[in-house]
Amino acid sequence: MPHAFDRHDHGTCIASALRAAEETCDGRGLSLTPLRRRTLEILLESHAALGAYDVLARLEAEGFGSKPPVAYRALGFLVDNGFAHRIEGLSAFVACARPGAPHAPSFLVCRSCRRVAEEAIEAPLAPEAEAEGFAIERTVVEAQGLCPACRPHAKGAA
């Protein structure tokens, strides 16, 4: 499993993510329309988190609609179906690194270049939730900091 911060064959990344999305859509009767597919491709171009309005600008430049709901709906579809994730700490979106497999994702988020490495981690609050009678539906686990590439030259924290 290549990491966002490692050197890797990114073309393979993209191809396998698209294939997984196609297969999952087939399997569930979902339609990966041109808009949705293109939105996913835009996210896949890098491992960086993109804001909804960044995505929207790209879509508009390629002939899709220019209004926020166009981007938010496509992103919503991708997130709902596990092809992308929302990075809460950045109000931004990133392509899923493990599409197809259900998982509770967690992230290392670089505050300098916005690249995101997706990690697999066990739900960390499960015992506490159990003790309280709290029913967990979704977990957000994000570590913000500096990636290996940005670490040397980024300004100090905060």
Added chain:
Amino acid sequence: MPHAFDRHDHGTCIASALRAAEETCDGRGLSLTPLRRRTLEILLESHAALGAYDVLARLEAEGFGSKPPVAYRALGFLVDNGFAHRIEGLSAFVACARPGAPHAPSFLVCRSCRRVAEEAIEAPLAPEAEAEGFAIERTVVEAQGLCPACRPHAKGAA
């Protein structure tokens, strides 16, 4: 340590949090001004996360300024000094349950009543970050779901 979802003496909660804030401010040469103190009190009234504009409305009704920076600055002061936390998943703020003690907080967040239980948890991504050469500066750990009180009568997930 009483939990937000447990029955507990909330007056003690409030009093000890205020006292801890006063002591910490004394110790660090910070000033807990009327605005900042009142903002903290507003958050302490419940264990629920409040939006910045909810807090602002309360402050305005009590004679403080009415513009967003008034609330954001007071909340920023509280968050920066560990007297309150920002709940990323809600874009909202909650009083700290362990003021004074440095800690990497994590939260159980009820999507129905917005109450928040603060948990102590070890930084869960430390080994992964170490392996990647990623320097963690801050972690966000939030589990969203239904608290014991809301579980019976809330609508289904999502």
Added chain:
DNA sequence: ATGCCTCTTGTTATACTATAACGACGCCGG
């Protein structure tokens, strides 16, 4: 083929969240 239903994309308009930039005032040390 027609009519109906659902899904998708597009729009307009608006709501919600957050910060930059500037001004006034009070306090305190020089």
Added chain:
DNA sequence: CCGGCGTCGTTATAGTATAACAAGAGGCAT
């Protein structure tokens, strides 16, 4: 006194997100 700093107030604007409605495409039962 006065200069610097911190705080609180303002105006204005930036950034994020969704509600509500319109139009077209395709399936499918009649």
